[in-house]
Amino acid sequence: MSYTTTRGIFIDNFSSDIPIMTIHDSGSVLSLVGPFLINLYVEVSQMKDLIKASWADEVEDHLEKTTLPQSKTEQIGNSRIITEYRWNKDDKKEKVVRTYKIEKRFVSKTIAERKTWPKFGDSRNDKPGPNIATTIPAEEIQMQFLSGKDGDKVEENPLDKLKNVNMNIKCRTCGGEHWSFSCHLKGTGLVVEDKKLVQEKVAEPEKNTSTNRPYIPPSAREGATNTAGKRDPYSRSYDEVPAIRIENLSESTSEADLSELVNKFGQIARIFLASNKVTGACKGYAFVNFKSKMDAERAIKALHGYGYDHLILNVGWSTNNYKYA
Amino acid sequence: MKPLMLQGHERAITQIKYNREGDLLFSSAKDVTPNVWYSLNGERLGTYNGHTGAVWCIDVDWKTTKFLSGAADNSLRLWDVSTGVEIGNISSNSAVRTCSFSYSADLASYSTDQAMKQDCEIFIVDARDNESFKNSEPILRMTVPESKVTSLIWGTLDHTIITGHEDGAITQWDLRTGKSIETVKDHQGSINDMQKNRQGTMFVTASKDKTAKLFDVDDLSVHKVYVTERPVNSASLSPIFDHVVLGGGQEAMDVTTTAAQAGKFDARFFHVIFEEEFARVKGHFGPINSLAFHPDGESFSTGGEDGFIRVQSFDPTYKEFRFDY
Incomplete structure (x- = not known):
C-alpha cells in the first residue's frame, strides 16, 4: 500500500482498518431557528404600605401580595412578547417582559432535526427559547479597526517617555545629569576632585524650581503623553477618532439624511442623532465618529456654516466625547 | 455587533468548539459539566452531567452524534450528543488533558498528564461503538517522558497525530508505527492550543511565549508568526477570509504585578499573510482561554477566564473591510 500525501488534494489509498467517510448532501429544509431574545425588561413592583381602613382591604391586599398574576404570551407578527411574574429575593413582585424575534430560515436537514431535540441535563426544565438565566444579550460593542500603525502606539512603555523629561536628576558621584548607577565613574574608585564645583554649577539654577514645586505625578508631567491613569476607564472609544458635533439641525432631520450628508467625507464609524424618544423628532444636534481624523477635519471645514434645510449648521469637535459615547 | 453572553459555567472556560455545521457550540469549564448551546440564539440545549473534576478538553464528531470530554477526575467520557447520556467511560491514571476525534470519528485520541510517577501518555482508542470504547484496550499507547502534551490534533487523513508540548515542542506521530516522525521546537513556551484551517493543510x-505561528500540517514548517505582548491562549483561522483571531491576556497571577491598561483581554484579528493586526474586539474582563470561528465565518465565539462565553456575529463593516497593502 502506497502512502503518499499530496498537499491540498487528498489522494491516498486508505488502509482498511480506518474506514473513510463520505459526505452526503442533505439538502435544505425550512426550519424554525431562534427564537432570538431581543429585549428583556424587568420591573419591580412597589409595595404600598398604607394604613388600611378596613379588614376587607387587608384581605384584598394580602391576596395581591401572595398571588402572582398569570403569565401571558402575545404574538405580534414576527415577534413574541412573553410577560411573566415572579418573586425576587426581597419578596417583591417582579414583572419580566421578554421580547423574542421569530425567524424562519433555510437550513440543512441535520440542523433542522437538531433544532427539534428536547433539552436535557440542567436545561431539562427550560421552556423553548433562550433561558434568561443562561443567555444574556450583551451590550452593543464595536469592532475596532486599527488604522496604520495605531496599534503599536498603544504599547509604548510609559517609562521611555519619562526618560526624555527633565526631572532634575543628579548623580551622587559626579553631580552630572544622570542616575548614579549609570555614572561612567561608577566602580572605578575615581571621584571627581572638583565635585563641588560641578555640583554647585548644576544646583544653582535648580534651586528655585525644585524646592517650592508641588509634586507632580509622572503621568501628569510634561512629555508623558501616555496617560494611562488619566484615561476614563468607562469610555468605550478611547482609541477612536474623537466625535464631531453637528448643531442646529432642523427638526425633520433623520439619521439617513445625516449619513447622506456626512458620508461624502469618508468612512463613518458611528452616528448618533439626538432625537425625541416619543415623537422621533430631531433635537437639533448629532455626533458623528469618522474612522480617520483627516476625514473628520475635512467634514468640519466643509460643513461649518453650511446651509442645511433652512438652517446654518454649526460643526466642531465634540469637546467631551466620552460622556456622549 | 450585539454579542450573546452565555452563562452556563461557574468557573473559567477551558475549551469551546463548534460542530461541523456550526449550529451547536460545545463548551467546557473548570466546573464539572460541559454544556451545549444553539450558536444562533444562545439557547442552551443541555448539559453533560457526570464528571467529578475540571473538564479540560472536549470534542465532537463530524456527524454530531458523539461527544467526547476529558477531565481532571482521571476519566475520558463519551456521550450521546442529543440526550446527554454517558455511553462510554475510560479511566486513566492521571488527568486527561487533551482529546480529539479523528475525522471519521472511528478513532479517538487522548493524552494524560504527567503526575507523580506517572509519565505523560498518548492513547488511540476505537470509538466506533460503545462496547469497543468501554472495553477495549487502547489500539496504541505512546509514552512521552520529556514534556507533557498540552494540545493535540489529527494530521492529514488521520494517518498522523500532531501534539503540542509544554516546552514548546511540536511532534508528529505515525500511527502505524507508534513512533514520532518529526519534532520541531519553534516555540519557547507551552503550546496552549492548535487549530487546523478549513482544508486541514495548515494549523x-x-x-505562552506570546506568539502564534502558522505551521504546515505535513512537514511542520513555520510559515507565519503573529506577535503579541501577552500570552496567547487560543487562535483560530477564518474559514472564509485570510484572517486569524488570537485570544489571550495576562495570566491571573500577573495581574497585580503589571500596570493595568485596557485592551489586554481583546480578541485580536491579524491578517494571515501580512502578519499584521487590523482589528480588536473587546468584551471579556479576564483572559480569553479558548476561541473558535463559526464554520461559516460569519461569527466567532470566545470563552474566558471570567466564566462567560461570548458569541459575536460580525457586522457588515467586517466583511467590507479590505486590508491596506
Missing part, C-alpha cells in the same frame, strides 16, 4: 498554534 495555527497559540503559545
